[in-house]
Amino acid sequence: xxxxxxxxxxxxxxxxxxxxxxxxxxxxxxxxxxxxxxxxxxxxxxxxxxxxxxxxxxxxxxxxxxxxxxxxxxxxxxxxxxxxxxxxxxxxxxxxxxxxxxxxxxxxxxxxxxxxxxxxxxxxxxxxxxxxxxxxxx
Numbered sequence: 003x004x005x006x007x008x009x010x011x012x013x014x015x016x017x018x019x020x021x022x023x024x025x026x027x028x029x030x031x032x033x034x035x036x037x038x039x040x041x042x043x044x045x046x047x048x049x050x051x052x053x054x055x056x057x058x059x060x061x062x063x064x065x066x067x068x069x070x071x072x073x074x075x076x077x078x079x080x081x082x083x084x085x086x087x088x089x090x091x092x093x094x095x096x097x098x099x100x101x102x103x104x105x106x107x108x109x110x111x112x113x114x115x116x117x118x119x120x121x122x123x124x125x126x127x128x129x130x131x132x133x134x135x136x137x138x139x140x
Contacts, residue, residue: 102136105129 108118119126 098132098135099139102132102139105132106136109133 105118105122108121109115113121115126115129119129122129124132
């Protein structure tokens with residue numbers, strides 16, 4: 003992408019392809035008809051294209067490493083969240099088993115179901131579900 007300091011000279015027509023000469027930071031960049039760019043006639047030497055390619059590759063490598071690190075972090079976050087959910091589900095299950103045992107103790111005191119519902123603040127379907135859960139875990 004040309005910077006604000008990039009100057010564009012008039013297009014020159016070569017013998018086989020059209021060439022557009024741009025000057026960037028003192029180095030002439032020649033873009034020919036096939037869209038490829040290279041350094042032009044400033045006499046800078048053949049090492050500049052290789053160095054520029056190396057710098058682009060290093061930037062890409064850094065970008066790739068950053069991408070892989072972000073992906074790894076996200077995968078770890080998913081695994082941690084799933085583990086936390088599993089632990090929370092286990093805690094809920096244990097709490098429901100404890101509530102079921104307490105309901106059974108209330109019913110063992112010869113309280114009616116409607117009294118257990120009123121005392122606990124639970125609805126009747128929840129009390130029934132917990133009683134069934136309690137009978138499965140005895």
